[in-house]
Amino acid sequence: NAGVTQTPKFQVLKTGQSMTLQCAQDMNHEYMSWYRQDPGMGLRLIHYSVGAGITDQGEVPNGYNVSRSTTEDFPLRLLSAAPSQTSVYFCASSYQDRGNSPLHFGNGTRLTVT
Amino acid sequence: DAKTTQPNSMESNEEEPVHLPCNHSTISGTDYIHWYRQLPSQGPEYVIHGLTSNVNNRMASLAIAEDRKSSTLILHRATLRDAAVYYCILRDGSGNTGKLIFGQGTTLQVKP
Numbered sequence: 614n615a616g617v618t619q620t621p622k623f624q625v626l627k628t629g630q631s632m633t634l635q636c637a638q639d640m641n642h643e644y645m646s647w648y649r650q651d652p653g654m655g656l657r658l659i660h661y662s663v664g665a666g667i668t669d670q671g672e673v674p675n676g677y678n679v680s681r682s683t684t685e686d687f688p689l690r691l692l693s694a695a696p697s698q699t700s701v702y703f704c705a706s707s708y709q710d711r712g713n714s715p716l717h718f719g720n721g722t723r724l725t726v727t
Numbered sequence: 728d729a730k731t732t733q734p735n736s737m738e739s740n741e742e743e744p745v746h747l748p749c750n751h752s753t754i755s756g757t758d759y760i761h762w763y764r765q766l767p768s769q770g771p772e773y774v775i776h777g778l779t780s781n782v783n784n785r786m787a788s789l790a791i792a793e794d795r796k797s798s799t800l801i802l803h804r805a806t807l808r809d810a811a812v813y814y815c816i817l818r819d820g821s822g823n824t825g826k827l828i829f830g831q832g833t834t835l836q837v838k839p
Binding site: 646648654655656657658661669671672703705711712713714715716717718719720721 | 757758759761763769770771772773776778812814817818819820821826827828829830831832
């Protein structure tokens with residue numbers, strides 16, 4: 614199993630450009646989520662999904678869109694990138710949206726917006 | 728959402744045990760306690776989780792207070808590779824956990 618795969622690993626954007634960060638898992642996990650991590654900070658939740666067709670906002674959703682059309686994929690879209698979105702983005706998944714389900718994280722996408 | 732509080736940083740010597748505390752005074756009866764760690768330049772990785780009883784695995788032990796308002800992650804013999812940020816979070820066992828919030832975690836330094 615590949616686990617949680619994030620692409621790309623690195624990306625540089627100019628202000629105003631759009632892009633999609635990809636996240637895929639091959640573990641048939643129901644729950645998926647996106648976090649951002651700024652230098653020296655903890656993880657902040659952007660959006661999450663408890664199953665295909667269901668998404669909800671986290672702590673810092675502004676400027677980001679998500680969709681969950683399949684169980685495997687949970688892409689994060691930046692419609693108009695801003696320098697404040699420079700960060701490392703982590704995708705995480707778990708088998709169920711329940712307390713006894715550990716989270717599995719991807720290796721992150723490092724995004725720089727100039 | 729139930730919250731956790733952890734010390735910002737801790738130090739340990741190599742090959743000595745490390746006890747990382749976490750307070751969760753507003754924990755509900757169905758909340759599981761999870762621990763994750765993040766090595767430099769990597770994504771977080773799962774360490775251990777538990778509900779009421781103490782738990783052991785190959786990475787660490789989790790000691791849960793009798794009133795469940797606090798817990799301690801125990802690394803039995805710290806190595807340099809254990810230097811990381813350790814996060815303690817709560818996840819509702821009854822479902823609909825949805826919004827999992829991570830705090831700043833505890834940065835563990837291991838001295839040779």
